[in-house]
Amino acid sequence: MFKILQKEEMAQGTVVSNIVDAPLIAAKAKPGQFVIIRANETGERIPLTMADTDPETGTINLIYQVVGKSTALFKTLKVGDYFQDICGPLGQPTHIEKLGKVICVGGGTGVAVLHPIAKGLKAAGNQVVGIIGARNKDLLILEEKMTKASHELRVCTDDGSYGHHGFVTDVLKEHLDSKDPIALIVAIGPVPMMKFTCKLTAGYGVKTMVSLNPIMVDGTGMCGACRVSVGGVTRFGCVDGPEFDGHLVNFDELIQRQRAYLEQEKRSLDHFHSCQCQV
């Protein structure tokens, strides 16, 4: 059992941040890794990236967008309540080394996944430029943390309510067009955002890593649910990833596979809202 020590609602309650007591995981986790979590004994197994870890306090920070039944159930848990189980750290850590100028691009809840990577890249001595975006100012998350994790941070909103009026790719293009060489781009967010970022950066030949979020079940390479095509080869998101070379990813196939259970997911959420049952 894993106790919830802090809870904060963000982005008008559509995103929740939990600090959870998990000393063994906090001691081992590295940027880019995730956990698989269940709210209760009959709960679905849900993968979530660790947005931060603190080995000294033995805590991990999970930040999730409330999109369906399981995340709606997580949101009902209060400070002092427990998650039934948390399995991790899982997945390959981000390969962090000193490269030079690195641009970290995040969209929506993807900023939570991006944050520990930007922090790690900065600590390794890279010049980190952060570019984060959201649909509007109220939905933007982790601006303060990303400011600390970057040497320079640009914020974008689709509706122009804050920062640059437009997409993260607009600001990224300004950097790509400048003479300053870019060693690496890390792009994490909704799949269409990652797809269009990679399309842009491919034209400039700048290596671009993305963190994929295929549907996962066991998270240990046994079920095959998380299959993704990378460079024409089938890879497992959970054990080979979640990070891959974005220029090789078949994003259209990923989008199609993510939508495989939309009808069942809608039915499950409707049932949860109608009876507030925990199963």
Ligand SMILES: Cc1cc2nc3c(=O)[nH]c(=O)nc-3n(C[C@H](O)[C@H](O)[C@H](O)COP(=O)(O)OP(=O)(O)OC[C@H]3O[C@@H](n4cnc5c(N)ncnc54)[C@H](O)[C@@H]3O)c2cc1C
């Ligand atoms: C490695 C990894 C890390 C992730 N990290 C985060 C994170 O830090 N914060 C965050 O908000 N989200 C994260 N996600 C996505 C998160 O797991 C899904 O939003 C969550 O599973 C939705 O469950 P639900 O029951 O609330 O919604 P549902 O209504 O069941 O599903 C909504 C959508 O979420 C996706 N999804 C559903 N079940 C799963 C599953 N078992 N595995 C993966 N995706 C699923 C599908 O695309 C689905 O259409 C991550 C996913 C992966 C694979």
Ligand code: FES
């Ligand atoms: S989630 Fe089962 S193999 Fe990756």
